[in-house]
Amino acid sequence: MSENIVQPAVGSKQPGWKYWLKTARLFTLVATVSPLLVGTAIAGYERTFHPLIFLTTFVSCLFLQIGTNYFNEYFDYAYGLDHEGSLGASTVIFRNEMSAGQVLGGAIGCFVIAALLGILLVFLVGPEILLFGLTGLLIAYFYSARPFKLASRGLGDIMVYIAMGLLMTWGAYYVQIQHWSWQAFAASIPVGFLIMAIMNMNNVRDYQDDLAVNKKTLPVRFGLKFGKRYHATLLMGSYVATALFVLVGLLPITSLIVLVTFPLAFSNVRSVLQATDRKAFMLGIKRTAMLNLQFGVVLTLGILLATLITGRI
Template sequence: MNPGTASNLSVWQIWLLAARPRTLPAAAAPVLVGCGVAVWEGVFRPLPALAAFLVGLLLQIGANISNDYFDFKKGADTSERIGPLRVTQAGLLTPRQVIGGMLVVFGAAALIGLYLIWVAGLPALILGVVAILSALAYTGGPYPLAYHGWGEVFVLLFFGFAAVGGTYFVQAGSVSAAALVSSLPVGLLAMAILTVNNLRDIATDRASGKHTLAVRLGEQGAVIEYGVWVGLAYGVALMGVISRILPVAALLSLLSLPLAARLIRQVAHTRGRGLNVLLGKTGQLELLFAVLFTGGLLISRWWSGF
């Protein structure tokens, strides 16, 4: 989107841009998988599941808005940026407006979280507080995680273990082995999304002192990193079935392998703005994997033994 086009956006369109809807599959996919495991194990509860879904989306949006503000303040977002337009850097919203929007979104997540605390108790409170603080610390605070190469670890923890395990926990009151194993492929694919983002931004991140893992590894290293995360996601799913922690029907997720292989090849040969498209497609891959994986769990629940 060029500045001329951006200047014609309505207020709602600007906030939608700030929310970065292309990143939302990373929030929806783990909740879907957590619900799938809960259905398979017979502990599914619709209202806590819906609340977990809404909280997950709001936390992702809040983190996006927070990153928009802090990356601008730290100089990582400049006119040289080739990624999607950032509203603070483009002057579409003032820093104060962005902070206000961030507080509103995190506040809404906290309000819905009160219901989850009522349902699931102290662990839900601790997880919610840590999630919000970590979202802020991703690019803000005295030790911004993304600026020191901890982005992938953050994503695995919060878009894998915490999101899948938390969704399961608010329904079951505990976390099963299947929920933990299922969280890994989703978290790994979310890491692949981040890798594409960081591969695209290597030049501007390096110039601003943002030492992401992609900056540390270089372009070729980041390409290998992407393939490793995607490959491990499918490997973990397969091992979960072989170890009998997951049902055979979970292998339905392997139907997304052709898309994964195609994306690995495309990421290896694409640079610059072309990676914006592959970023969105990697998000679609994660969501497709989650839908197929969850579908397999549902099939196994309804046709016992499969």
């Protein structure tokens, strides 16, 4: 299929709020919530917590991800990667529920809000926050957009880890305490694995569509069976990584409370490995997103529990 940009659809009426929310893909926002909670909890473990900085960071990152989802919707439409029957698209443009211009405008607006809040963080924390913000914005935009089209080149998974695993977890820590933290880095790995699993599950679901337009995600490059096994590795790897980091002392022993979520992960893996219907993979995306949130919340509680036990607060 040609990659020539198709002409944006024209729509005169303003879309209702439900279409804005549909295109924002709210269920994916847990990928922002988990790393921010965990990174902030580690800062709390070191007896530092600034509520205004946390709130500003939280809202800025949410708008960054929503803007990314809008850009993804727009560019997949504009480059001819989606169609009206695509399971991965919100299809608001194809159904004339929103025009391409409105989706693009929403993306730009969200990025502007995220950037303005980032500027506020510069005043609250320091100019080095610009590096975090600029890196996040560039990855978010070029995830779908030319000339890099990171997702189409099979680089989406590693970019998602860098932006949402490492930068958000360590960044949430850094805005509270301005130095490097091996603990925050360690925590970013299991959290990042689960965020990557959401992305991979999305790619497994879209395998046939992506193959047809030569969008070289990892499942397209290595096969559907690989994608399913990769999903299992990411989910199981998040628990293995947590246990290893507890063993070497980078995470408090109370972090092992995340094991209460393991039955959900095991059930998730089993259903994905046995799935053959694309709609089963759609369910897998939502279940993985919820597992990511549950894992992140429980890990946060485990770190806070260690903070209480050690008398740090």
